[in-house]
Amino acid sequence: RTVYVNGEYLPETEAKVSIFDRAFLMADGVYEVTSVLGGKLIDFDGHANRLDRSLGELEMKAPLTKDELLEIHRELVRENEIEDGLVYLQITRGAPGDRDFAYPDPDTPPTVVLFTQSKPGLADSAQSKEGIKVISIEDQRWGRRDIKTVQLLFPSMGKMMAKKAGADDAWMVEDGAVTEGTSNNAYIIKGDTIITRHLSNDILHGITRAAVLRFAREAQMKVEERPFTIEEAQAADEAFVTSASAFVMPVVEIDGAAIGDGTPGARTARLREIYLDESRKTAV
Template sequence: MTRTVYVNGDYLPETEAKVSIFDRAFLMADGVYEVTSVLDGKLIDFPGHAKRLERSLSELDMPNPVTTEELLEIHRELVARNGIEEGLVYLQITRGAPADRDFAFPDPETTPPTIVLFTQNKPGLAASPVAEKGIKVISIEDQRWGRRDIKTVQLLYPSMGKMMAKKAGADDAWMVEDGFVTEGTSNNAYIVKGNTIVTRALSNDILHGITRAAVLRFAEEAQMQVEERNYSIEEAKTADEAFITSASTFVMPVVEIDGAPVGAGTPGPKARRLREIYLEESRKAAV
């Protein structure tokens, strides 16, 4: 079955979708994106993703070609047309395609933004067997640009980090800057010490995760303590548990860091419980 995708106002078969070679996302990585999960045919945390999208666009002085209401309708239409029960909706907005390549921003009055959306079918997204065994991570130097709070399409180094992890026989990498963990290659990172969830505080250094915000709220509601502070890989190795969060993995236990087991080397009770709570509450609030 050929997917239906959305390009600049049109719903098209994926085989007919085209974007100009002069699009600035292609030439300059001048674009932002969001990924929204779908469970039971409904969108998870959509308001948070829409709000972060607005912030990313504003930080880059890039116009938004659609309203939040229009964006919701496009998401729902793509989910319906592609029959997605569990999966993802990818959204990308770029500064558009001027007549030629230039470092200077084009005039938004004459160069409209490019907007593209497509779905990914992921059966078993919630009941992931990976979550039952946990993942292994390695640590790498964080060599990204300084505005990681903007969700841009500049993903080369995170992709390199994924490949470093794969080469080392691990699943992902935690990035380290000035001796402290920033985040994973495509996720926020946490450790658990007793009844306390520890994660890096929000700043320009990390992405302001939508799943992160929900999970920390659920943790506090479940009488867990939350500390937003820096921590090192050495401290993480001595933690009782560790986990990551993202729109596509929800809450995923981490059982090994740089070859050293975390806690008992199996998914811990706090991470397991937070995953259960997140999935249950997110399904209730899905749109």
């Protein structure tokens, strides 16, 4: 596989970053994951805009223009012959030398890394037909979840808690309400209404979330952006999560309680279809 590191395209075995990199020592970096369907990037603009926002919140300069980033994404997709899969992008505050809590000089060159992952049949996975089971756990992450940093240890622990409990993922709960999944935004459907937590610093502003809510409103579905509890979710008609790599994924069980009849809901399936159809049209 060919990867991109700081201006160079290299075989993955030859790519190197410094042990002093701020992301390695302090998780001081941001990332994006953009999915690829039919060799094209889904919602590239949304991801590029969120990347800019994450960099801004951490007082980092964008080292490349949006067009340059798009070209690197495309080159890797071409070079690695990715039909379905994803492109991972990470930008860190670089490797200034000595370890220091203070940010280094703003002119320290950032580290830019991109690589692809091939996932044949990504849009047609068995999981998307069966749905996933989630457990609830307390949200123990930091308070700036709107910044997409590489500081992912708690979500990783949450995923392992889910696996140990025989589930697929965890929904995190804070002050009695669901924030989001370990790597996705969380939704329930009651009657004709889609309910998902409002945007704030408490959750990542999902690019898939923005698109799905737009398509839902265009399809005359009602949307309520507000917190909801696990009890409300367990009593809902349908539940699902969204992310760039899972698209719209049905949730069929929460803490052992079946949602609806325990199979993926009809509205969720329709949203998934609309999302995939519409986002393929604007893929680049």
